[in-house]
Amino acid sequence: QQIYDVAAIRRQFPVLSREVKGKRLIYLDNAATSQKPQVVLDALTRYYTDINANIHRGIHTLAEEATAAFELTRDAIQRFLNASSREEIIFTKGTTESINLVAYTWGRQNIKAGDEIIISTMEHHSNIVPWLMLCEEKGAVLKVIPINDDGELLMDEYKKLITKRTKLVSVVHVSNALGTINPVKEIIKIAHEAGAIVLVDGAQSTVHLDIDVTDLDCDFFAFSGHKLYGPTGIGALYGKRDLLLSMHPFQGGGEMIKEVSFQSFSYNDLPYKFEAGTPNVADAVALKTAFDYTEALGKENIRQHENELLSYATEQLDAIEGIRIIGRAKEKISVLSFVVENVHPQDLGILLDNRGIAVRTGHHCAQPLMDRFGIPGTTRASFALYNTKEEIDELAIGLQKAIKLLS
Numbered sequence: 001q002q003i004y005d006v007a008a009i010r011r012q013f014p015v016l017s018r019e020v021k022g023k024r025l026i027y028l029d030n031a032a033t034s035q036k037p038q039v040v041l042d043a044l045t046r047y048y049t050d051i052n053a054n055i056h057r058g059i060h061t062l063a064e065e066a067t068a069a070f071e072l073t074r075d076a077i078q079r080f081l082n083a084s085s086r087e088e089i090i091f092t093k094g095t096t097e098s099i100n101l102v103a104y105t106w107g108r109q110n111i112k113a114g115d116e117i118i119i120s121t122m123e124h125h126s127n128i129v130p131w132l133m134l135c136e137e138k139g140a141v142l143k144v145i146p147i148n149d150d151g152e153l154l155m156d157e158y159k160k161l162i163t164k165r166t167k168l169v170s171v172v173h174v175s176n177a178l179g180t181i182n183p184v185k186e187i188i189k190i191a192h193e194a195g196a197i198v199l200v201d202g203a204q205s206t207v208h209l210d211i212d213v214t215d216l217d218c219d220f221f222a223f224s225g226h227k228l229y230g231p232t233g234i235g236a237l238y239g240k241r242d243l244l245l246s247m248h249p250f251q252g253g254g255e256m257i258k259e260v261s262f263q264s265f266s267y268n269d270l271p272y273k274f275e276a277g278t279p280n281v282a283d284a285v286a287l288k289t290a291f292d293y294t295e296a297l298g299k300e301n302i303r304q305h306e307n308e309l310l311s312y313a314t315e316q317l318d319a320i321e322g323i324r325i326i327g328r329a330k331e332k333i334s335v336l337s338f339v340v341e342n343v344h345p346q347d348l349g350i351l352l353d354n355r356g357i358a359v360r361t362g363h364h365c366a367q368p369l370m371d372r373f374g375i376p377g378t379t380r381a382s383f384a385l386y387n388t389k390e391e392i393d394e395l396a397i398g399l400q401k402a403i404k405l406l407s
């Protein structure tokens, strides 16, 4: 049994030792982006110091080493998601670009006037706007799965939304604003029975849950590296091979072609067909280091730690008068959203920042979800593998003082 030594873990994240407004930083904005361990920072420096070359085309040693390192991360992502082949892993900037890739390629090829796309009430704007744009262009219809007051999808309503015209269901695996874990396997099964395909937004789930795209049987899966202790600007799209083969490329340029003349061009093989231009090699290489880092700590250990933090924080905040937690799903990860009566989240956020506590305030890129709850926004504390109960105590004290001052 490995001991989860959170003090030792914290020392591996340099930013956690800095001060904000003269106070030790308490970073509780992990759902927006996570901090990076020293090994990830070292991997970035090592890549630029020792290798740095453009990939795939070169025959010199540096180009070969850069290509090998880049492609090793593709293999790591394949294992991380349990995809059946490395060809099904396409590097992107992150979740947003992955979803847009599908909307621009598969969407424009397959969605016609009158077709229907289903999303849910708790989607991030990046899983709403690309579909709105597509629906507008094609005259298709966007339908939305409603939720209950605890922030859980109403599955019976979902079943009723499905018709013969449903072509795509695109849902978030874990809500960034509520923490809800959605029953995506069931959602996928229902969609497939109706002949629709499914995209899963894994931006928040990849860092907390074990992902198995083969078991889920999803058609597309999108995620961002920066949410799981990796660098910004790198992520991936998983797509089933047959679907990817049937799709036109996303962008044109180098790398995605086999032959080019002034009359025509032919596509490269998967996955390169979807990777036009020089990719983000350095960040891709360091992403593998982030996977290795969390694997070494043990995902189950991390999960247990974060679940304890969530229970503890929920208890602490429930005990503070005036705080109302938004999102009480039975299945949730370590995200805690709340509102305080007569207090604007932004004012709360500023007072907490004065105490060195970083939380997120606002609509969390989920305005329609805020509308559903009849609120302009929430304050959100989200916990990662390096957070502690002492930090949650500080949050609770900070909140009590702020509420006294503001109400």
Ligand code: PMP
Pocket (backbone or CB within 6 Å): 031, 032, 093, 094, 095, 096, 097, 124, 126, 127, 172, 174, 175, 176, 201, 203, 204, 224, 365
């Ligand atoms: N979906 C969800 C659920 C998210 O939390 C985020 C990031 N806040 C995104 C999509 C978009 O991810 P990115 O900004 O990394 O592309």
